[in-house]
Every structure is written in structure tokens, then in C-alpha cells.
Amino acid sequence: MLFFIVGIYCGLICVEGSSMEASLHQQIFKNYNKHVLPGEIDEAVNVSVDVKLSYLVGLDEKHQMLSLGMYFNITWVDEALSWNETEFPGLQEIIVPDKQIWLPQIAIPSAIRTNRYLTAVNYPVSIQSNGTVIWIPDYTGNIQCPIDTTRFPFDSQTCLFDITLWVYKKKHAQIVKSKGHAESTVKQNGQWEINTVESNLVTPLGERNYIAITLDMHRRREYYLVSIILPTAVTSCLNPFVFLLPAESGEKVGLATTLMLFYYVMLSHIFDNIPANSLTMPVFGIFIGGQLVLSGLSVVCIVVLLKLSQTNRDVAKIERSEDGNTPKINCLWKRIETILFCVFAITGIVFCGTVLILVQL
Structure with a gap:
């Protein structure tokens, strides 16, 4: 009986409150x-x-x-x-x-x-x-x-x-x-x-x-470190080693061309995802563009060296030394390739260092 009375009282209060708000x-x-x-x-x-x-x-x-x-x-x-x-x-x-x-x-x-x-x-x-x-x-x-x-x-x-x-x-x-x-x-x-x-x-x-x-x-940098920075850094180190590859392997021009195409694809990938304007230019894109230029120059240098070397073998008589060592003309080509390796390696290092400094500014 008590619960019934309490329930009726609470109901009346709710009805009164609802009526008052209305x-x-x-x-x-x-x-x-x-x-x-x-x-x-x-x-x-x-x-x-x-x-x-x-x-x-x-x-x-x-x-x-x-x-x-x-x-x-x-x-x-x-x-x-x-x-x-x-x-x-x-x-x-x-x-x-x-x-x-x-x-x-x-x-x-x-x-x-x-x-x-x-x-x-x-x-x-x-x-x-x-x-x-x-x-x-x-x-x-x-x-x-x-x-x-x-x-x-x-x-x-x-x-x-x-x-x-x-x-x-x-x-x-x-x-x-x-x-x-x-x-x-x-x-x-x-x-x-x-x-x-x-x-x-x-x-x-x-x-x-x-x-x-x-x-x-x-x-957040983690994705770009794995997908862009790491592959570019590895291929940049490979760029000078094209000149150390033996000409007899027949892969000098192929490797240089592959590296050049890699930089072209990577450059296209970067500029496809940023605004198409000339007000701001990514420093990293300039770095890849520079590596693309170096790869193109390496292809030109390799083609010229291979052509000159083959011409000298076919036309000129190679004088051998009395002790039967390697022809002097071959030693000359190897020295030129070593010099080009050093030049491209130093250029790549300087260019990479410059880019890192500009990024930190």
C-alpha cells in the first residue's frame, strides 16, 4: 500500500513538472x-x-x-x-x-x-x-x-x-x-x-x-623515409659505381639507364602530390633532379668511353710492353673511369650535403 501511494505521488509530481514546462x-x-x-x-x-x-x-x-x-x-x-x-x-x-x-x-x-x-x-x-x-x-x-x-x-x-x-x-x-x-x-x-x-x-x-x-x-616522416628517402639514398650511392663496372659485362649502359629512369619516376611521383606552382619548390625534388642530371651525364660518358675504346681496338695497333703487361691504352681508359668515379662520387656527396643543410634551415 505504501509503495502504491509513493508511486502515485511521484507520478503527480512528474505530470505537474511536465505541465509547468509546457x-x-x-x-x-x-x-x-x-x-x-x-x-x-x-x-x-x-x-x-x-x-x-x-x-x-x-x-x-x-x-x-x-x-x-x-x-x-x-x-x-x-x-x-x-x-x-x-x-x-x-x-x-x-x-x-x-x-x-x-x-x-x-x-x-x-x-x-x-x-x-x-x-x-x-x-x-x-x-x-x-x-x-x-x-x-x-x-x-x-x-x-x-x-x-x-x-x-x-x-x-x-x-x-x-x-x-x-x-x-x-x-x-x-x-x-x-x-x-x-x-x-x-x-x-x-x-x-x-x-x-x-x-x-x-x-x-x-x-x-x-x-x-x-x-x-x-x-609524419616514417612513410616517406621508407618509400622515398631510403631508395633514393641507396641509388645515389650506386650512381658513381657505374664507372667501376667492367666493360666486358655489357651492363654499364644498362645500369646507368636504369638509375636515370628511377630518378625520373621518383621525381614524377613527388611532383604529382604537391601543388603545381613555382612559388615553393621542394629541396628534395631539386636533389632528385640533380641526381637525374648526373645519371644522364654518366650515360653520355659511358657511351663515349665505350665507343673510343672500341675504335682504338679495331683501328690502332696496340703496343704491348716487353714484359707482356696489359696494353697501355687500356690502362688509360681505366684511369679515366677511375677519375670519373671520383668526380661523380664527390659531386653526389657535396650535392647531398647541400640539400641536407637547406632542409634544416
């Missing part, structure tokens, strides 16, 4: 117009915006486009949505869909046109008794981010974008407080690692203010 909704939204700015005409609506980066999808380097996901914590005061707690005891907060109330027109100007604004999509909005509104929408889209590929693949990128109240003038609505950071549980990206996320509230003279977001990140 009355509050009816009172607030009876004459409410979501198309009218909150507050007085001569007072600007103060909007507080906090930005949190939740995940990084990736960076499209070829099109210079940053794909990310973030959510906002936006707060302002709308006195038309306030109520007296004494008339509605126990109701300090209500939750309504964002499509029912006025929302600040938050925009990211550098985002692509189809996803530039934060729009109402029935997100729950918290309204407190004093008229404070808390709106927490999320955003997923692409933002323009100029790329500097000079130190590729050991580069760091800094993406800058603005968040502003797009429609309203400063006298109507303004951002008064901002904060931006990455979540501690931000989803890891396999290619980029986030260093810092900073936000600054910029207030130009006579213009609407905006939040300047700075996203700093660096490229």
Missing part, C-alpha cells in the same frame, strides 16, 4: 520572433565563441585544402527567452531545438562555398532562466590552406582561417570572447600530427571583429 514554453514562444535580433535596438548582441578541434581528416596538398572536424560552444543572452523562476519553481533550464530561436550567423570565409556557415539542424540548445543561450553545433568541411613544400617531406604547415559573424554589422552583433584548442582525445591522423591550435580575437577599426585560428602541424 506552460513555460507556451509563455516564451507565444510572441517570440526568431528573425528579430535579441536585446535593444541600440545595443549589440555579445556573442562568446569557443572552438575545439575534434579530428583532422587530412590535407589535400595538390589542391591546398584542409579537411577537418570541429565543434563550437557559442553563448549569448536573449532576454526574450528569460523567465521568472518564482513563477516556475524548479525550472532553471529548458532544452529546445535550435530552429526555434534566433541564432548568430557564424561563417568561415575561407571554407568552400557549400559549407561556409553554421546552420540550424535541430541541435539541442540550452536556455537558462536569465536568458543565456548555449548552442553547441559541430562543423565538418574543407578550408583553404596554402602549402609550403620547400622542406618536403620534413615540412611543417600552418593553416590560418577566420571565424566571424558574417551578416551583422558591429553595432548589431559582435564577438566578445573566444578560445580555440584541440581536444586531448583528438583523432590521430596517419599523415599529419597537430602541434598547436591557437585563437586570437581581432578587432579592426570600424569593422566587424573576427576570430583568427592558427593550426600548426607537422608531417
Whole structure:
């Protein structure tokens, strides 16, 4: 019997609370117009915006486009949505869909046109008794981010974008407080690692203010060390050894041509994945281009040496020394090949060292 009475009492309280909240909704939204700015005409609506980066999808380097996901914590005061707690005891907060109330027109100007604004999509909005509104929408889209590929693949990128109240003038609505950071549980990206996320509230003279977001990140190097750096380093060491390969093997020109084709393919692979512009040029791409030139020169030198050697064997009479040693002309070709080996080895080392110094600058 006691449990039955307690159950009836709790049910009456729930019905009363639900009826009270329904009355509050009816009172607030009876004459409410979501198309009218909150507050007085001569007072600007103060909007507080906090930005949190939740995940990084990736960076499209070829099109210079940053794909990310973030959510906002936006707060302002709308006195038309306030109520007296004494008339509605126990109701300090209500939750309504964002499509029912006025929302600040938050925009990211550098985002692509189809996803530039934060729009109402029935997100729950918290309204407190004093008229404070808390709106927490999320955003997923692409933002323009100029790329500097000079130190590729050991580069760091800094993406800058603005968040502003797009429609309203400063006298109507303004951002008064901002904060931006990455979540501690931000989803890891396999290619980029986030260093810092900073936000600054910029207030130009006579213009609407905006939040300047700075996203700093660096490229993860492990993949490029295995797929690009290591093969290029090994083949660069093989370049001078073409001259030490015996001519009788018949593989001198073949090896030199193979190395030259490798550098051409590697160079094409790098430039296929970076922006096609002349403002920034990857130093590592210049290194591979230099190795391509050296490989081409080695092919030319080998072909000329083989031709001259064969001509001397067919036309000129080779004088042998009295003790029956190797012909003097063969010794000459071997000395030339040794000199070319040293020249190409020193050139490759100097060129490689220069590139490493430029990458570290």
C-alpha cells in the first residue's frame, strides 16, 4: 500500500513538472520572433565563441585544402527567452531545438562555398532562466590552406582561417570572447600530427571583429623515409659505381639507364602530390633532379668511353710492353673511369650535403 501511494505521488509530481514546462514554453514562444535580433535596438548582441578541434581528416596538398572536424560552444543572452523562476519553481533550464530561436550567423570565409556557415539542424540548445543561450553545433568541411613544400617531406604547415559573424554589422552583433584548442582525445591522423591550435580575437577599426585560428602541424616522416628517402639514398650511392663496372659485362649502359629512369619516376611521383606552382619548390625534388642530371651525364660518358675504346681496338695497333703487361691504352681508359668515379662520387656527396643543410634551415 505504501509503495502504491509513493508511486502515485511521484507520478503527480512528474505530470505537474511536465505541465509547468509546457506552460513555460507556451509563455516564451507565444510572441517570440526568431528573425528579430535579441536585446535593444541600440545595443549589440555579445556573442562568446569557443572552438575545439575534434579530428583532422587530412590535407589535400595538390589542391591546398584542409579537411577537418570541429565543434563550437557559442553563448549569448536573449532576454526574450528569460523567465521568472518564482513563477516556475524548479525550472532553471529548458532544452529546445535550435530552429526555434534566433541564432548568430557564424561563417568561415575561407571554407568552400557549400559549407561556409553554421546552420540550424535541430541541435539541442540550452536556455537558462536569465536568458543565456548555449548552442553547441559541430562543423565538418574543407578550408583553404596554402602549402609550403620547400622542406618536403620534413615540412611543417600552418593553416590560418577566420571565424566571424558574417551578416551583422558591429553595432548589431559582435564577438566578445573566444578560445580555440584541440581536444586531448583528438583523432590521430596517419599523415599529419597537430602541434598547436591557437585563437586570437581581432578587432579592426570600424569593422566587424573576427576570430583568427592558427593550426600548426607537422608531417609524419616514417612513410616517406621508407618509400622515398631510403631508395633514393641507396641509388645515389650506386650512381658513381657505374664507372667501376667492367666493360666486358655489357651492363654499364644498362645500369646507368636504369638509375636515370628511377630518378625520373621518383621525381614524377613527388611532383604529382604537391601543388603545381613555382612559388615553393621542394629541396628534395631539386636533389632528385640533380641526381637525374648526373645519371644522364654518366650515360653520355659511358657511351663515349665505350665507343673510343672500341675504335682504338679495331683501328690502332696496340703496343704491348716487353714484359707482356696489359696494353697501355687500356690502362688509360681505366684511369679515366677511375677519375670519373671520383668526380661523380664527390659531386653526389657535396650535392647531398647541400640539400641536407637547406632542409634544416
